[in-house]
Amino acid sequence: MSWKLPDIVSPSGDIFRQALRRQTELTKPPGSLGRLENLAARLAAMQGSGRPSLERIWISVFAGDHGVAEEGVSAFPQSVTREMCRVFTAGGAAISVLARQIGAVLEVVDAGVAGPLASPGLVDARAGNGTANFTRQPAMSEAQRDRALAAGAEAVSRAKRYGALLFIGGEMGIANTTSAAALACALLGVGPERLAGPGTGLDGAGIRHKCEVIETALRVHGEALRDPAEILRHLGGFEIAALTGAYLAAAAASLPVLVDGFITTVAALLAVRMHPVCAEWFLYAHRSAEPGHRLVLEALGAEPLIDLGMRLGEGSGAAVVVPLLRAACALHNEMATFAEAGVSGG
């Protein structure tokens, strides 16, 4: 593997403990802000600052196509990946609206959409012309996997140069719920019936067919699925590899990550299997309606913040949660302490 796993250290334990102590000193019964207290303390520890901030947020949406789309595993045609790339940059996609609303920088990275560069205005980090159909051969070569992992790390470098205080990864790739479910099957050692769901809107028969396609892939690659990097290469997508590379690079760069939905959580699971310490840099935004998400979250010991029945991807669930994180920071930073306010009992 030419791509090198970065060095990752834990967020500051001292700052985390100081921040939790401050929470007990604020003018409220201890613990009364529930999970917002721990959230603010974790952000403080990750940012290495007693006063966490989410002023500058960076969103990279990675796009890639999937050879397995030809097996009829999505309710939509492959061309939608390319078409949506145009909508992202034109400003009309859900993530475009949400990025504007939270004042985040949004970039769209072509990690390997089928055909030429999907749209002008995209970052060109193409690892290939869509992946190969993984029911017949590995989805990608080692060189392609490593190029896609590096594409994620390059996105994090741009985020750091901007001064980002939070990184959100999104994805676009028709058939990528099939790839994500297959990856999770191999990583967790469970069958597709527990991880494959409707994605963009398959009916019962469509989901059964999707399960069969994943079964075939797991059988074809069997012995080769021995470590996370090889699992990623055989069953992954370029946008999923880029997300994995981005999450690892963000942890290495002390940049907190807000993970979105099913596909991004599978990328987070890959990153954690490659380097367990990176888990300490991840916050989980929401529980997607895609049924497999629950199992992947459980495997990570992750309790997402909200459940709105969303199942879009693009980073949209993460963007929706940002105001909540901002509220946690504002309370932590701006509330008066018992001593400052002259309130007894603190």
Ligand SMILES: Cc1cc2ncn([C@H]3O[C@H](COP(=O)(O)O)[C@@H](O)[C@H]3O)c2cc1C
């Ligand atoms: C118009 C449209 C916009 C989207 N934005 C995200 N996805 C989401 O749906 C796709 C995965 O579902 P499946 O595996 O069933 O193809 C991904 O591209 C994902 O990001 C979209 C899907 C569509 C159709």
Ligand SMILES: O=C(O)c1cccnc1
């Ligand atoms: O939860 C997700 O990330 C998701 C679910 C369905 C389709 N696309 C994305």
